[in-house]
Amino acid sequence: MKAFVTGSTGLLGNNLVRLLVEQGYSVKALVRSPEKASQIFSGLDITLVQGDMLDIDSFAEELAGCDILFHTAAYFREYYQPGNHWQMLEDINVKATIKLLTFAEKHGVEKVIYVSSSGPIGMKAPGVPGDESTPPDPQIIKNLYFKSKVLAEDAIYEFLKQHSLPVVLILPGWMFGPGDAAPTNSGQLVLDYYQQKIPGILDGGACMVDARDVAQAMINAVERGKNGDRYIIAGRYYTLENLFHTLTKITGIPAPKLRLPYNLTVILARISDSYARFTSTKSVMPLEGIRMLHERIQLDSAKAIKELGASFRSLEDTLHDVVDWYQKTKAIG
Template structure:
């Protein structure tokens, strides 16, 4: 079976492509014009240029494919990108689902995010039952992902076969860009992180997410969502793990949450002016303080999902960065 993968050169996409090849699938990668696609160079796949926000290019990409994995999207923790988020994360998802219907594609796997699901009451765990409610979120990434999921669900009720997966915080190797978590690891190893904040999050290995996507595609029930989460790790615990890996002592100074948020707020104009991406924003700090009791019980039961421990993922990420020259000598 040949499958189209949008976002194939991205953080999760390049690892999914590798896992699909191992599983015997033929892969056609939808690559945005101008993307050098370094992460998938040398892989035995077909490449086609296309943009998920342009319906005709999605149709062209689906030619010769029997199924699709939609991962293309904008992940942003920086305010002020609402239009771009909607255009790609909502319209792009609708375009892919509509094109699958038009082309007679047999199956669609849509990759959403844990942040698309509404937060449960205090003390309760995140489950798929929380559902997608865009009005529960302010304009931004979370809302756009909830809207995108609803667009896909509409098409699934119109005859398209498909499932949705919602990963938590992704870590692990093959982080070419690097991602926000990759930058944390690199900055830590470079001795740039001198303090930490309270809080933590649920982290899952990118390789386990890719395996979970394929399992959901093959075994998931039509119209269902599956959370792909891993293990809660506090920021302090994260730095202790990175300290053991890198030999760099963990920071001892803890920044109070309110002071960290104030610093993120004050520094935002600088990052916007320089067009750089901050390591932490007010939003990301809020996430670290939010409910991270995230259950993957449904995926474990239905899909056989079995994520590895976060320390193994971080060790593999560190070794990968080192082998690729990101850590210098």
Template sequence: MTVVVTGASGHVGANLVRSLLDQGRQVRAVLRGAPIGLEGLDIEHVQGDVRDRASLERAFAGAEVVFHLAAVISIMGDKGGAVRAVNVEGVRNAAEAALAAGVRRLVHVSSIHSFDLEDRRAPLDETRPRATEPHEPAYNLSKYAGEQELRRVIERGLDATIVNPTGIIGPHDYRPSRTGRLLLSLYRRRLPALIPGGFDFVDVRDVVAGILAAEERGGIGENYILGGRYTTAKEIGQIAHAITGRRPPRLTSPMWLARATAPFSELAGKAMRREPLYTRESLLALRANPDIRHDRAAEVLGYRPRPIEETIRDSYACFARRGVVPADAVKG
């Protein structure tokens, strides 16, 4: 039977599609544009847009399972309504289309950002409060709102489960992602300084393993945090140095200075029409609860994340194979 992947050309999608093919499954990738990172793979390509429910109904026809990955990640507000249109209304459309198609199961890849990351009084697990306060970033609000839309369709009979990855990093990062760009900037020595703080980072391959385990064992309507290890920006620089020999920036900007200059970073990004180096929203993430637990995923899904050092090494090795960095970039 066919399995469908929305957002197949993203970082998680590129890795999930490869794992599904390794399992011998027939994969249908729902794409809005070019099949970035999927070239040469034996999969079916269909054009579709999560904002267009009819296109999803056509894409899901005859499918056994839908893996819903499509999302807009933002550190700059709602991006003219795109964040809500994709992350909230798009989830509703995917759920409605999956129900209409009679799929066996939908696995929704949400985000740790659907939880209240500012509350540091206790470890963050699936029982903790959600991102609902108006002052929270649009992306965070959209991820929880999308889950609520999914649950409304679950109440009408859809079999679906939810995974919540933390900060994703790892190989087959073709666009590349924000974490991939960080690794490349460290290698190319393009960062004037590091920013204090950190985040819980997880290998994309471990996220894929969690997604596939959730397909088989995840409870209907249940959330499963797929986390790794809290790692500071300074630690990432040190690990990258040990692997590539490229020294990270010597300076670490004080958080007060980063916060004061964030609006100018945002304006510069807009002027150059590219994502800013950092924003007020990204700085909030760097001050998030550092104690994120994935005990439920470990118990129910058999989830076991690998060390961050292995992830960063494999990321650089993948960049080297593709010619993004020199072939001898991995030294240590």
């Protein structure tokens, strides 16, 4: 079976590509930089397709002959960072997604596995985890990245009313995993911990999931995913304290002892965001991320477990592999 993967060099994408090859797929991987991708995928028998989601016409013909499209690419700049990047978010996450689906159908792709986000989903009620039927939380989708994902899903459902191409929607939790070269905010958190840059523990948490477990659920969705259905692949809920204590066990580096009051953290985050805007750099303590963690949102992945056979490895196993990967790549000593 032939697969086309967008966002192939990202945390989820590169783990997906590796699993696809291991499981006998022929893979075309969309990349912006063939040189970078050649290093990431050294030794893998895949076809690199140079292209950008802002110029789908330039690579659309490469979809011909592919059975499955795995669409993991997205613009993340607004994920937690300060600033308004709505035009890029809309152009890539919403408009380009529908254009890609249109070309996929035109070129005979049989099914699409689309990666959305579980981020916009809140709790059903206090103490009751959210699931696929839970509507977007009005407060959460003030975050423009999450707003773009909600609008992309809406656009996909409009697309499905007029087209026959099956689309399965995957909603991951906060992903950790090896191969996080960028790094994402999760990889940066591990690096900051290792370098002892984290000043204290915020009383918050999130559903954390191994990117490889998300990737495997996506592959399972090729045969088992239902057209138009959404599947939360969120893993298990952990507090930041759980996360840091697990990293202590793996690295031997002691966890921060200071507990940061939420109000103080918000003040520090506002300062960090302001500095990032002024210097055109990344905020080291983005306010949006602090707020999300403080919400302690729990999600239910039962549907994906039942219908896709999703399974989740332990946080310790995941973080062990993340640290090991960074050590091997010399990102940490």
